Amino acid sequence: MKRYLHVSGYSARYLLLATLSLPFIVVSPLQAATPVTPIAQETREPEAATGLQTQQLTRYPKAMVAAAHTLASDAGQRILQAGGSAIDAAITTQLVLGLVEPQSSGIGGGAFILHWQADKQELTTFDGRETAPAAAGPYLFADNGQVMSWREAYVGGKSVGVPGVLRALADAHQRYGNLPWADLFSEAIQLAEQGFPVSERTAKQLAMRWNQGLTQLSPAKAFFYPAGEALAAGKVLKNPDYAALLRRIAAEGVSAFYEGANAQAMVQAVQQAAINPGTLSLTDLATYRAYEREAICIPYRVYHICGMAPPSSGGIAVLQMMGILAHFPLAEMTPRSAETVHLFSQAARLAFADRDHYVADPAFSTVPVAGLLDADYLQQRAALISVKDQTHSAGLPQGAKPLAAAPAIEFPNTSHLSIVDAAGNAVSMTTSIENVFGSGLMVNGFLLNNQLTDFSLTPREGDLWVANRVEGGKRPRSSMAPIMVFDADKQLKLVIGSPGGSRIINYVALSLVAVLDWQMDVQQALNLPRHTHRNDYLALEAGTDLIELQAALSAMGYDVRVQDLNSGLHAIEVKESLLEGAADPRREGKVSGF
Template sequence: MNKFTLCYSLLFSAILPLQSVAVTPQETREPEAATGLVQQQLTRHANAMVAAAHPLAAEAGKRILQAGGSAIDAAIATQLMLGLVEPQSSGIGGGAFILHFQADSGQLTSFDGRETAPAAAGPWLFAEDGKVLGWREAYVGGKSVGVPGVLRALADAHQQFGKLPWAALFTDTIAAAEQGFIVNERMAKQLALGWNQGLRQLSPAKEFYYPDNQPLAAGTLLKNPEYAALLRKIASEGVSAFYQGANAEALVRTVNQAAVNPGTLTLQDLANYQAQQKDALCIPYRVYQICSMTAPSSGGVAVLQIMGMLAQFDLAALKPNSLEAVHLISQASRAAFADRDRYLADPDFAPVPVAGLLAAEYLKQRAALLTGRDQAFSAGQPEGAQPLASSQAVEFPNTSHLSIVDATGNAVSMTTSIENVFGSGLMVNGYLLNNQLTDFSLEPVVDGVLVANRVEGGKRPRSSMAPVMVFDADNQLKLVIGSPGGSRIINYVAQSLVAVLDWQLDVQQALNLARFTHRNDYLALEAGTELVELAPALQELGYQVQLQDLNSGLHAIEVKPTQLEGAADPRREGRVAGF
């Protein structure tokens, strides 16, 4: 294996007293950040397993697996429950990226359930009176709502890979919605902090989440009969009950008559929505194959780029989260984010040079730039690249991920989101609507050059969601993993892949590791962890360091010869369930 030599004289420079390290103020920290990290223990089961962001969701998926359901059956049941008990992060009003592995055929396929912009949306959607709205102005209300895609994608996947009847997958969530569930501390905290200003402005969400103008308290029994009624209809009639008829009419009316930022969604936009089935992207790494989503998921491409660059180095010789490892992984991330910001968008609307970005020679060239001091990266020139402007779009970490392996070895890695915490603040029939259109660049042109990820009618906004599967040298499934976390998903997933594949940690040890992220802006170290001790040396290497709460929400399953080993990120309330 070719390896480049790190500048060890820099890496082992004298550690100076901690100077000028920014600590993110509490009021501006990410709303799902952890408060006190309690490490989880590895979970083992012999037959089948679900790792998801809420105990009730994991149990719903487990019951489907116990009934003989497939991995995709369990994913549907898990997602429906997440939409009830974790509505701030995902739900049927949002979208998802799904990787599916069929064990008997070895087929790996992906389903793109990303939202689309209404046909009437144009590049200046988020401009008023000649001025582009700020993100906090843009996400609330109707303009930011894309056509939801998660149900259509799941229905398409079920048609091919489901075993149990569609209606059987809804039973647990309907019962929980009617009987009620207990509001947990994370949801209560998010409501108390008031991160989503739309919830206090827009009916019926404000009455549902702030009864008597007070946020729901932890321990409250919360019922959602409207959600139950809609699920009964979708269970019996199929997804057409969501995309057409009374629900579609209510959805369009809610978006277009929103008290804040009314939108332009139509019944035709909903009826015309199609999920896209695509081949997964894969790249060799050591003896493994790492696979993820293609565009408009920048997450899959960026994770694979990072791993392709890191393949040039002997990471196994470095200690987990050592100074050398943090430096090298951060530089690879900087390079990947530079390319992401320039080139990644919906390939149906913009030229996305995916093959060029993942070409072995291109990644080797980029890897040669990683050694030495910290440096800002510019986008490279992969084969197929066209002149475009770099632009960033805000992506907040209010997303969810689930990993599933069923009793016959089929697997699902699914990342699902409504974008900001509680989405757009708009609520229809018991579910929240996404604000995914703010994942587009709010400015369509930078310095006279078009931005690839600009708003266009029917287009899918760029995403950082990165569901991943890893296969061993015998093409056997080894790992199912993914995370929420906005654009930091890319860092969380890549770091965890290194932990399992190079450092030989078990999946729970990998998820328990302290986090660090770099998005070609600054280096964030997880506050309150041993990484803080590296800050002076990293500053000496040129990094702008900030200490932050980094709220990954990884869920992973590793396939062993005689059992499954599952893990849930200790930063959230996720659980592993199986048998």
């Protein structure tokens, strides 16, 4: 059942699922219940924080770009000044990010895009998630009957999904672009040809040699490790191959990426990879489609919070957390207290329990979205939370089928950009190639993703299939969670999102609470110390005053671990006469505008 929300002066193309009155199955906290089983997760963070320092709020009167690199933000801002739309600026910003921040995103990966068209009061989303090649199957990552470890699986061709970000951006540009397609490529082409200084973060990640493939596979090895040494911070790096490809795409359109010489080069790189050759085909590339999907939204206090539908689990999980937390007086609670961390962690545990059981590509599995976001179901979930103890029971949403829960490792090597243009249009876009430097395979100056390892490598648990198993043409589950918030007058209030792998869900939800409940400005919200729970253990951000809560939280029964939590949030809050923007101090982001 679909229902659109029509409010005076507001006709949004999104599905307000929380207003549906549907039957569902719940388990009362007084009844026997299924345990919320802790799930093993990768614990090592490949990008350590360089030291958390607060940043200052940025204000501009007309338009703004908040992105993960100075060169990318400035390039997007110049597009806005030239009369470009939010989606025009997003295209330029992404093309530059793929050049100067290649470890995190690029045209060899995928993205989820929320777009707000102010004059039509229209919210649209574009799903540019990668897909598995048609020849891939549930046992793609099984070797002689044994499931490969994640570290074995991500390197090389087997993990490469069909890239989707360019197709999604091209589709969005057809609908919402102001400037000619070719004009949006000049900034990245110029930087690639003239060179740019390697950032400290890129140099540090190269020095760590986290990605095995990058040090073993050509041509990436020679590009990032000339003469066997990692590129140093400040070195001027040119990428003529990337510039040449962008010139072809600018002149010929997105087909120059998905067909012809570039497509043949991608297929050859994957199928003939020296490590884990894969099955990507020319047909897989030529037939890739981005999907325009309805956003999912719930009411929260006087606001409406909207995000991506599946295959994003991030949108559902963030909305579930907020729907659960809406039943508690957060505005009266103290940030950075044990009680607040406990409450937030319990909401996160419940959301992750549902995520790991039910969320996958909706074209392959019935995802009970309406049940998961139903207001009564979220109230029942909130009732499971004790103010003193950890939660030990969970319910079952409407439409759920018995499937096995299984994790999929997602690393924080992603990027997010938030944009508002001079007409009030906005983009919230999270983009990724998954692991740091993706699969390690490089083609025409860009890296190919390893997003197929976002599937569960194990397709079955006992007699039950895992919803997020590999299947040909399927999109892997993602935690990316671009979000927009609308105020009581149904006007755009907040554009936000973050990298961070599966921790994205926690990062974004905490920032929403900070702005909407604690009335912090967006920079104060992004400066907050991080804490996360993924239904595994409670992580407190190292180097912050949260570690003072470790003893109290341990006494409550938590497995508490202190570690770097490398969010990379970028946010813009729309005020009456200006825009306020923020970049996460944990990374190299910048807010540009005019």
